[in-house]
Amino acid sequence: MKHFLGKIHLRWCKHCNLPVLDEKCNICKGDTEQVKITPPGDVRPAFPKDIEMINNILREQFDIKEDIFKNKIVLLNKSPGVDFTREIILDGTVFAIWKYDVEKANWSIIPTVEGARKIVNAGGFKKIVGIREDIVPYILERHASVLRPGVAYFSQDIRRGEEVIVVVMEGDTEHFKDIQVIGVGRARMDYREVMERDKGMVVKIRHAEAPREATYLRETGDFNRSIEKMVLANEHVIRRYEREAIGFIRNTVERIKKPVVVAYSGGKDSLTVLLLSLKALRERGIEFDVIFVDTGLELPETLENVEEVERKYNLKIIRIKSQEFWEKLQEYGPPGRDYRWCSKVCKMKPVERFISSRYRDGCLTLVGLRKYESINRSKKPRIWKSWHVKGQIQCAPILHWSAMHVWLYIFKNKAPYNKLYSLGFDRVGCYICPAMDLGEIELLKRYYPELWERWERYLREYAKKNNLDEEWIRSGWRWRYRVKDT
Numbered sequence: 063m064k065h066f067l068g069k070i071h072l073r074w075c076k077h078c079n080l081p082v083l084d085e086k087c088n089i090c091k092g093d094t095e096q097v098k099i100t101p102p103g104d105v106r107p108a109f110p111k112d113i114e115m116i117n118n119i120l121r122e123q124f125d126i127k128e129d130i131f132k133n134k135i136v137l138l139n140k141s142p143g144v145d146f147t148r149e150i151i152l153d154g155t156v157f158a159i160w161k162y163d164v165e166k167a168n169w170s171i172i173p174t175v176e177g178a179r180k181i182v183n184a185g186g187f188k189k190i191v192g193i194r195e196d197i198v199p200y201i202l203e204r205h206a207s208v209l210r211p212g213v214a215y216f217s218q219d220i221r222r223g224e225e226v227i228v229v230v231m232e233g234d235t236e237h238f239k240d241i242q243v244i245g246v247g248r249a250r251m252d253y254r255e256v257m258e259r260d261k262g263m264v265v266k267i268r269h270a271e272a273p274r275e276a277t278y279l280r281e282t283g284d285f286n287r288s289i290e291k292m293v294l295a296n297e298h299v300i301r302r303y304e305r306e307a308i309g310f311i312r313n314t315v316e317r318i319k320k321p322v323v324v325a326y327s328g329g330k331d332s333l334t335v336l337l338l339s340l341k342a343l344r345e346r347g348i349e350f351d352v353i354f355v356d357t358g359l360e361l362p363e364t365l366e367n368v369e370e371v372e373r374k375y376n377l378k379i380i381r382i383k384s385q386e387f388w389e390k391l392q393e394y395g396p397p398g399r400d401y402r403w404c405s406k407v408c409k410m411k412p413v414e415r416f417i418s419s420r421y422r423d424g425c426l427t428l429v430g431l432r433k434y435e436s437i438n439r440s441k442k443p444r445i446w447k448s449w450h451v452k453g454q455i456q457c458a459p460i461l462h463w464s465a466m467h468v469w470l471y472i473f474k475n476k477a478p479y480n481k482l483y484s485l486g487f488d489r490v491g492c493y494i495c496p497a498m499d500l501g502e503i504e505l506l507k508r509y510y511p512e513l514w515e516r517w518e519r520y521l522r523e524y525a526k527k528n529n530l531d532e533e534w535i536r537s538g539w540r541w542r543y544r545v546k547d548t
């Protein structure tokens with residue numbers, strides 16, 4: 063099963079305009095092409111709410127008039143290590159980077175050159191810098207910056223530091239006949255500065271390409287229709303991954319000979335493990351428990367999802383409740399990425415108590431861990447002994463799956479996934495978590511202002527007592543010992 067350990071490269075069927083996780087497309091049987099994305103490439107489909115947010119930013123930033131994403135599959139690739147950063151993939155190539163700008167405290171879109179072509183075609187005419195034709199070779203061949211004498215047009219809305227689209231124009235600035243995108247970059251001057259000066263750097267070019275037409279591949283229909291097609295194009299991949307995971311579960315259960323527990327969190331990964339366990343074990347008459355840890359910090363959608371899953375699969379999910387967060391908070395102070403008492407108190411301890419009382423000789427727990435989630439997890443074995451609970455053995459049936467495999471499997475099985483995903487959340491855990499980036503906190507504030515207010519009130523009181531500043535309240539609380547890395 064060597065290919066399960068290999069790197070997963072996102073591929074695209076340019077004929078069907080669909081992502082395919084294999085060399086061949088299952089619909090047209092044609093070859094697929096690799097999509098160049100930032101590793102590790104844990105890609106997921108964009109939901110309509112994501113698209114709505116992206117379109118709002120594009121309208122605000124570039125004044126686009128049309129929906130560039132209409133009737134197409136859009137994917138988002140999460141870049142690890144930085145605050146909210148997602149590559150937006152459209153028509154089989156990276157369209158732009160969608161990020162939360164920590165300094166400016168706002169969302170922004172940084173288009174690729176291809177993205178810029180589509181933005182201009184969609185009527186976007188803000189943040190545009192027109193250059194004289196005679197300086198084009200300098201930019202294309204020598205990667206030169208745009209200097210003041212080469213500027214023929216400069217949008218009034220541009221401020222220093224903003225992302226701009228660099229174009230070559232034919233005709234006078236009032237009646238452009240033809241506008242051709244040649245690059246993207248960052249403005250080094252404001253509109254006023256450009257008007258006042260006759261030299262200096264105006265735009266630092268990030269990427270430049272010889273002018274050409276944007277690539278538009280076929281439409282695949284609305285979100286649901288596109289998802290159906292995407293599942294169909296990947297049927298062979300889904301079947302292969304399912305067969306392998308089911309075999310793994312059956313073998314492990316047979317070998318370990320302990321009561322089986324599926325740890326369900328309300329998230330997509332553990333939902334997939336639950337679906338696989340139902341197929342692997344229920345059909346063979348092997349019983350297993352399903353547990354859900356209610357940390358007391360769950361969003362309502364997660365609790366609803368647990369009930370929905372219970373109903374749909376005729377299960378009785380055991381709820382392990384922990385209500386100690388607010389109480390322990392007084393004692394320990396805010397949790398941090400380097401001080402995660404919360405997961406010990408609200409998750410590990412209650413599970414440990416439950417397992418040691420229910421299974422005398424321990425148990426085999428199936429978890430939704432995936433190596434693509436973090437570099438720390440990439441070297442994990444697929445079966446290991448828990449170091450928290452004596453006698454507990456854990457295994458990860460979907461360790462080698464990417465988020466796309468998981469989503470394909472969920473869509474294929476029409477499984478009830480947590481509604482938080484369709485609101486744009488990538489994670490569905492506790493609503494207070496030091497692992498959150500500022501973009502995620504913004505999302506949470508948008509949908510659950512009252513929950514976030516309670517937390518912020520606490521942070522304010524704590525800051526006052528401990529002489530901490532606004533920056534700590536905004537973002538610094540997420541580390542206890544380390545100074546925030548910028």
Ligand SMILES: [Zn+2]
Nearest residue numbers: 075078087090
């Ligand atoms: Zn195809």
